[in-house]
Amino acid sequence: MTSICVLDGHTLNPGDLDWSVLAAFGDVEVHERTPAGHILARAAGKQVLLTNKTPLDADTLAALPELKYIGVLATGTNVVDMDAARRLGIAVTNVPGYGPDAVAQNAFAHVLHHISRVWEHHQAVIRGAWSAQPDFCFTLGRLESLSGMTLGLVGFGDIARHMAAIGAAFGMKLLVTSRKKPDDLPAGAEFVPLQTLFARADVLSLHCPLTAETAMMVNRENLALMKQGALIINTARGGLVDEAALADALHQGRIRAAVDVLSSEPPSPDNPLLHAPNISITPHNAWATVKARQNLLDIALANLDAFLRGEKQNRVD
Structure with a gap:
């Protein structure tokens, strides 16, 4: 009988999924x-x-002679020392593509938060501001239309493709930059260099991996290219952003920001973005809809089933 241990199941299943399978x-x-x-x-x-996030380093793996398989309950595999796993003959799988629609949904929730300002107006109404008005309506500031705005996507994987479709439904124009030009750009989309995208986008959304080339791509130089009032979104990796530079731009009132990821998680209390204006922050939960988590669990189980049958599925070792 195979002996199985889930080291950190709470994030994937806080109680609404079924481990008994x-x-x-x-x-x-x-x-x-x-x-x-x-x-x-x-x-x-x-x-x-x-x-999911419990680290398995080389020393730990070397001390587990009976271990044959590691299933990472996420897409990223940096929690496992992959070189050690290969050397020891331990199979490693991950779970790609389980919830791109969920992440895109979260990103556009942030967009609408800034563009339509629903929560601000709700709070004002509850405080009595509407009841005290002489007119039938009021606004706390400028309300904007997404139609005609330019959506800029850095990277064009599954999540970005969902973003493009949602943006098109709102009537947005589309700019894309990525390591190489995609073959399936939507009709009317422009493929442009990174700096051009920063300069022209009204809403700029990051959807690229964190590599030596992309680290700190949101820096003072690129932020300076952005339009007054432009919105930058990061649902990818915190390390894509120079957080001090972004915080300075937010305090200056030049741009707005929305992030689901930070450079360290949980963040330290002195993270500059926690105290900046014109920003919305969610706690790395864009991926965590019930549907996406169930998809993740189903794929993880299929990965394990394939391994036990001597087949390979989503192997990364």
Whole structure:
């Protein structure tokens, strides 16, 4: 019987999904979280480990001779020392493409937060501001229309493609930049250099991986290119942004920002974006709709099933 341990299941399943399906594959232990000092004790003797953010470094892997398989409950695999896994013959899988629509939905929720200002007006109404008005309506400031605005996408993977479709439904124009020109750009979309995209976009959304080339791409130089009042969105990776530079631009009132990711998570209390104006922040939960999490669990189970049948699915080792 295969021995299975879920090291940190709470984020994927805070209680609304069903872990019991894992029992079809063997004996299962599920831990909501595993502190660093408990990893070895919980993983000892297990043939299968499932992890989201609990790190499995080279020393840990070397101390687990019975371990045959690691299923990462996410797309990124930086929590596993991949070189050590290959050297030790441990299979590693990830879960790609489980919720691009969820992330795009979150990104546009941020867009509408800034463009339509629904929450600000709701709060004002509850405080009595509407009841006190001499007219039938009022606004707290400029309300904008997305129709005719330019949406700029950095990267053009699955999430960006959903963003493009939503933007088109709102009547937005589309600019795209990526490492190479996509073959399936939507009709009317322009493929432009990064700096051109920064200069022309009214809404600029990041959808690229964090690499040596993309790190800190949102820097003082590129921020200076942006239009007055432009909105920059980051649902990709916190390291794409120079947070001090972005905070300065926000304090100056030149641009607006919306982020679902930060350079360190949870953020330190002195992160400059936590105290900046003109920004909306969500706690890295764009991916976490019930539908997306169920998709993730289903793919993770299919990955494990394929491994146990001697097949390869979403192998990254």
